[in-house]
Amino acid sequence: MNSENNDGHQVETIKQATIRFAGDSGDGMQITGTQFTNTSAIFGNDLATFPDYPAEIRAPAGTIPGVSGFQVRFSSFDIHTPGDQPDVLIAMNPAALKTNLKDLKPGGIVIINSDNFEKGDLQKAKYEVSPLEDSTLDGYRAVKVPLNKLTKETLKDHGLGPKVVMRCKNFFALGIVYWLYQRPMETTISYLDREFGQKKKRPEIAAANIAVLKAGYNYADITGEFQSQYEVPKAKLTPGTYRNIQGNMAVGLGLIAASLQAKLPLFLGSYPITPATDILQQLAAYKNFGVVTFQAEDEIAGICSAIGASFAGSFAVTTTSGPGIALKSEAMNLAVMTELPLVIVNVQRGGPSTGMPTKTEQSDLLQCLYGRNGDSPIPVVASCSSSEAFDATIEASRIALKYMTPVVLLTDGYIANGAEPWLLPDLDTLPNLEVNRPTEADKETYQPYGRDETTLARPWAVPGTPGLQHRIGGLEKEDLSGNVCYDPSNHQKMTDLRMEKVERIANDIPEFSLMAGSTDDKVLVLGWGSTLGAITAAVEELRTAGRSVAQAHLRHLNPFPKGLAETLAKFDHVIVPEMNKGQLSLVLQGKTCIQVESFTKVTGLPFMTNEIIAKVNEYLG
Amino acid sequence: MNSENNDGHQVETIKQATIRFAGDSGDGMQITGTQFTNTSAIFGNDLATFPDYPAEIRAPAGTIPGVSGFQVRFSSFDIHTPGDQPDVLIAMNPAALKTNLKDLKPGGIVIINSDNFEKGDLQKAKYEVSPLEDSTLDGYRAVKVPLNKLTKETLKDHGLGPKVVMRCKNFFALGIVYWLYQRPMETTISYLDREFGQKKKRPEIAAANIAVLKAGYNYADITGEFQSQYEVPKAKLTPGTYRNIQGNMAVGLGLIAASLQAKLPLFLGSYPITPATDILQQLAAYKNFGVVTFQAEDEIAGICSAIGASFAGSFAVTTTSGPGIALKSEAMNLAVMTELPLVIVNVQRGGPSTGMPTKTEQSDLLQCLYGRNGDSPIPVVASCSSSEAFDATIEASRIALKYMTPVVLLTDGYIANGAEPWLLPDLDTLPNLEVNRPTEADKETYQPYGRDETTLARPWAVPGTPGLQHRIGGLEKEDLSGNVCYDPSNHQKMTDLRMEKVERIANDIPEFSLMAGSTDDKVLVLGWGSTLGAITAAVEELRTAGRSVAQAHLRHLNPFPKGLAETLAKFDHVIVPEMNKGQLSLVLQGKTCIQVESFTKVTGLPFMTNEIIAKVNEYLG
Amino acid sequence: MATETAPLKKKDFKTDQDVRWCPGCGDYAILNSIQAVMAKLGRKKEDVVFVSGIGCSSRFPYYMETYGFHTIHGRAPAIASGVKIANPDLDVWLVTGDGDAMSIGGNHLIHALRRRVNLKILMFNNRIYGLTKGQYSPTSPLGKVTKTSPMGSLDTPFNPIHLALASKASFIARSIDVMGPHLQDVLMQAAQHEGSAFIEIFQNCNIFNDGAFEHVTGRDVRADQLVDLQHGQKLIFGKEKDKAIVMDGFAPKVVPLAGTDEDAILTWDMDANPALAYLLAGMEEGVMPTPIGVFRNTKRVSFDAGVHQQIKEATEKHGKGDLKSLIYAGDLWEVK
Amino acid sequence: MATETAPLKKKDFKTDQDVRWCPGCGDYAILNSIQAVMAKLGRKKEDVVFVSGIGCSSRFPYYMETYGFHTIHGRAPAIASGVKIANPDLDVWLVTGDGDAMSIGGNHLIHALRRRVNLKILMFNNRIYGLTKGQYSPTSPLGKVTKTSPMGSLDTPFNPIHLALASKASFIARSIDVMGPHLQDVLMQAAQHEGSAFIEIFQNCNIFNDGAFEHVTGRDVRADQLVDLQHGQKLIFGKEKDKAIVMDGFAPKVVPLAGTDEDAILTWDMDANPALAYLLAGMEEGVMPTPIGVFRNTKRVSFDAGVHQQIKEATEKHGKGDLKSLIYAGDLWEVK
């Protein structure tokens, strides 16, 4: 659908677009991307984003390791991924061009800051010949904009130092893109006013950025560099109030919500580690919710302080990433043995070892399930998207508090840093997580390892309660009394009880069900975690094309929901895409003996929709 | 076969006997048991032992937690386990009687120190009525001996203090048992001379113990308390030189042998933990082999020092038990990423958490396979008996050095503390473990992450080698160069390479094969680790009875030997006995999709032969 | 109920568990002193928590009729910190050994001390790993022959008082298992201190390191080998109270009291520069007298109090957090 | 080959890797000084190993044309100990940050120091976690506002020199990123020391903690805020060399040089009781001058040397171990 707008420009209405902003880490690409995202969200598009940070704090300016990217996809329909290939690439320097151009859609638009292609710039990006002068850009629509010059020009009367001026140039680029997609500038203008004008008391900075933003918009309008403008109409989204949210923030809010629903103070013991640090940082700001954040000396002290707090009666949490889980395993086992509630958040990143801290992966599933000495069952809940992380967090908290057990909540770097619109929940629908604690009145009957008949949870008697003094620890416990006990049959019994308690959670979670398709379909795509978006997009596309494919997604990795094996058995092929070397596949086969087709990817990048489509097609023939 | 010996006593010739010595931890039961074992070994029986220590150093004398036991089974044929039920029980006090009587064979002999059944003694064992006076001993042949009195009497002229005198009474009991089984006393007499007379320069102690030993022997001979004596003839064992060995000692010797075969100094970084401490203690004594033992401040420092030593070119090892592995996981992953050779010995104990430190279990298999962040393949080798631990250690070392990888060697408390005759190896048959290191001459072609075509091992260039300076670490490595690299396709490639390197080890180990039976049998019993003895005994017995059962035992848990899946598929039922909740079963099913029957036991005690027989019969119908 | 107000006695702090240390172990005497101190302090049993790590000493909580947590090796300071920060109304005591506290747990120890979490950390120092049956520990002397050091240990030992000083502990003391009244006095002072208290207790392990302290704590030598630090008192000691400590340049020296100028005798001043405590704690055992008593007792708001103070201030400033306004925050938009 | 004997130059210790610290980071200056020191020391490149943990500072080994190991967070002292004990012929340097060394790695640090493993441990102290983008560290001052302490940190910081002293390090020093000649001098002394050397280097993180040391190291204030410890020299400092340190009871005090009795002025004596070093290291930053230079340099056989000495003695005593007699030992019996 093409048309012309008031200014006489041609306007093409499209259903979706994907833009990637790429530049040096000093170029403000994350802010630029976030601004575009917020504007589009408020405009009413559905959207998905993928920020891609460099590993170093500040790799040398202009080099390839220093490139920072932010991809946003927005649409007039329901979308699930930030897009396989961008339609538009903004490349602020040669390094950004070099690392990102290969992803651009053939024929896509690339907006280049041509001022940054001097000899030195090219060298830093290891270009021998300028890509503006050879065939590199063939097949793309390259728009070269002297951003530095134009920004300087725009601000020449603002009386600002040259460094400050140069820091505004990302808003020139943003202006161009706003024009290209006919976005209103208000959201960004009021952001700049708020952030720099009011909070940081630098109204001159706000004014400069606003001027540059408008200049960029006008430049695009006037120069006619672009063949047409595009319009992406509003999407039909579920009615309600929305905000954009990153996964780490959603986890933080979920934890506070759970603590309020449980009427227990929240205690977070943690040690900073990429990409989980944000949760600690965010919760540190919520002291008026009674939240205690304890930045411990290491991961072990982080979880141990949380175990102590749990013993003392708090709703206790620890947050980390893969290497931190490795360090916490011994203490996780103490929580298993003492049957204390504890939520362990693992924001997964590329492994093994230090691996690729800033890249995403789903490769800690086996570690979380099995990475402890002895038979040590721990429930595992996995979040599947940045906004759903709120619900997954509450679910993990519910299980921990109700079953008196540590619970692992898995997210990953993609969920943690990615942002998406979040339909805010009706607070009345949040589960009541209140716990029933024994009191002095129960003195005569209280048994530290007595158990609830249904859940098998032991009672949570907290220090300070008169008459319930007792002692717990990591040695095997005698049934009921909790005394240290080396009796052979007791060890068998307690090992069985610990297992069964976790297995019984399956009675308390939804049965396994399909999200799309039916058991009449030939192929089932079964995922978990952050691959949800890519899988959903792929299955929707396949089903629209009439292919016989169904979809399911596991939120509970331990225990599995009931009915899983029965349902899997009904398909010719069960494809299990994972960002690891087949960890869920191993567990599925191990527990059901049903053969699944493991489809894996460990590049540090999320699946692309097309990859999954291609895989499914292999099995559909 | 009955007869009478010279003294006119009736002598019954039997094929095997099982004796359990039980007393207070201060009563010297471990020494007594060991003496009987050594004597029987030298006499020429086959044998198997099972020591069972109390958890406390010195639980209060006379109490139930303070009971220490030592079971020895000896025979005139090839045996595999220390016996399900003892024929003779020596109970030095009421607590020992209470905890052990239930295991005694119906009609078995119980030799009781009747001097230790005073009121106070009974209270400590929580007996309300003296078991000597009620029906407790009905159905057994109880022989009450006033051991204290007789010992005192024997030593009245030795001029020793009363404490020292009392410490001799175990040898009175040993004398009785020697008489009962017609054992020569020489081995013990020369042990006492050596140990006390020569080493500790206390000849009076040696003399006293020898006197008491003989007194016990004579007492049994004269009193005629026993209906008959027994004779267990020599076994037909493979010819050669034998010694008795405990598993921890075998591991220690295996490590030294490997270091000599590799012509590399042995470096052990470790932190004491039950039941692995012995290995550290033993190796500390072998400094003249160039062995460096480093008692680190904790498990993490233990493995890290070993990783450092490996980088520097030593044959590096760390030893621990389950909780220590939990702590070492992060560093194990560093060894995976840096591809350095390292042997990690895990002497498993009862878990989870601190669990039951002095009890045996096989529950760290999953932890060792999967307990690390990221996709982190580590080869796992399991020893199946105290003497075989020597070979298993060399095999683990071979893999580590040849494939440049950390390797986990699994033993357990049962293997570690149990002793059995060891047919000493012909040293010429030990594998040559010499490594080929790049030198200055390879300067031009050396690549830190270049690889051997067959093994995929990278070259081990050690500091001090001119021209090969390079840098390694835990971040993802670029193929060949080893530089830090976040490139998506490189991460995929390196993850695949790390996996494949470990998988290729399957080309270098024996194919999967049956130890007994054939694929025509209906049932396969498939075990791993220290269950070998019980399984072998059970399968032998079943096959002798004509049952259709085969047996196989896995030494390599990662990678599995070739042909495993194919062979398993040929049986109606594959029974997998394990001292855990089904860990190998999960992995077998996960990797082969062949359903196996998990048969588990977690009581801290080894399987009994009868338990396995019963299980197999369930499937044979 | 009458029982609620009746003052608790020592025996009220005994549990029904059998005490499982070796007969003759110094831990018994310490247990006895601590139970006595509990009774004297008059705290309710339910408001007291004993946390321990792993080791012989760490079995301690089983014998105290309070809340108790026998945790994992070395981690007790971190776990106890969590208990205390989560509920500052509890009295949190920590029992640990020289291995538990200074080997595997060294980092948690120094961090709990420097943070000044209000914990009473009792380190039973027997200079050996007891539970694992006799390996040298970080407080075993150089050259110590043990199962893992058959030719003598090469590890220079820590001086626990030095480490506690450098860790900025706000209360630091030393006492001896068999010196009940002294130990109880020190423990009472620790209990009343607000902040991180570290108390080293010399403890005899009669099985694996018998007599390790005999040369300074033996009944015969004690008076000449120990000097008790009493605030404001001159450092005079000896069976006959005939010896004194003076400074010789920057080094302490023992001189006969007779003939020494009184002003020259060092006066123990807890509020002096901590380098003085460092100096005295550094006197070579056996050569100089070994100081016992309180090395440090400073006032400063504890970490846990600080945490709850910040929560209070934040709540006063921003109002008590409310879920609705937390979640419905930031850039919102409505879809109709 | 001529190159084998030609003395190495600073540039010979540079690698081909791009240096990836933020422009302006203090780490650049330190790298420069260390490369210079390497050239001066004249060791062969292949005989030097740089080990590091995780943090901005810990990227260091990538930039040194020696052997290098960028390990895991906090564990470098343990790994470096293994390297050095396995091969004492190597020069082992360790680069770490205040978080890597004193947070997660605190225990390994104090143990490596007390053992006196012959390591040169360089701690780049920027009083912040740089790599994780700005959280308070164990050396951040009380009240420090960071991302995880929005209302100010409640953690009392460590004094790294105090901790090193209490850990019995045999060489202890402090220098400053931008004071190249001083830093190089200190590093040269450390290199020549046999034992565990700990060197704290004040390092500016211009991104997350810019100017943390400006009040003592700034060009204008430096002369008045720093005092350089030189063995045998009086503690006199100030732009005009007009101030001196004297003792006031047991506390140090700054006085004008003019009018002060020379004998009263403290003389820096490295061999004095370590309590003197403790005292000086404890002078309050900003209020008293901050000491730099060498706090301690004692002679004592290093741990790694001791290990190999024991191996030598055992071998002399028992003969070189032989596999046959090792395995064919104990009670043997023959089956025919």
Ligand SMILES: Cc1ncc(C[n+]2csc(CCOP(=O)(O)OP(=O)(O)O)c2C)c(N)n1
């Ligand atoms: C993770 C872990 N590592 C090692 C051990 C083994 N271990 C238990 S106690 C102990 C040392 C005990 O020494 P100390 O703290 O001095 O206590 P003591 O027994 O002397 O009172 C060791 C090494 C363990 N239980 N857990």
Ligand SMILES: Cc1ncc(C[n+]2csc(CCOP(=O)(O)OP(=O)(O)O)c2C)c(N)n1
């Ligand atoms: C096991 C583990 N926990 C946490 C982290 C995250 N982490 C990396 S560096 C660092 C702190 C760095 O601070 P510092 O040692 O002072 O170094 P700087 O970056 O300031 O030079 C942290 C918390 C990690 N990499 N590994």
Ligand code: SF4
């Ligand atoms: S081993 Fe030593 S410390 Fe442990 S209980 Fe026995 S005497 Fe006490």
Ligand code: SF4
């Ligand atoms: S963050 Fe700070 S310490 Fe790290 S490289 Fe940048 S300036 Fe240096």
Ligand SMILES: [Mg+2]
């Ligand atoms: Mg101890």
Ligand SMILES: [Mg+2]
């Ligand atoms: Mg830092």
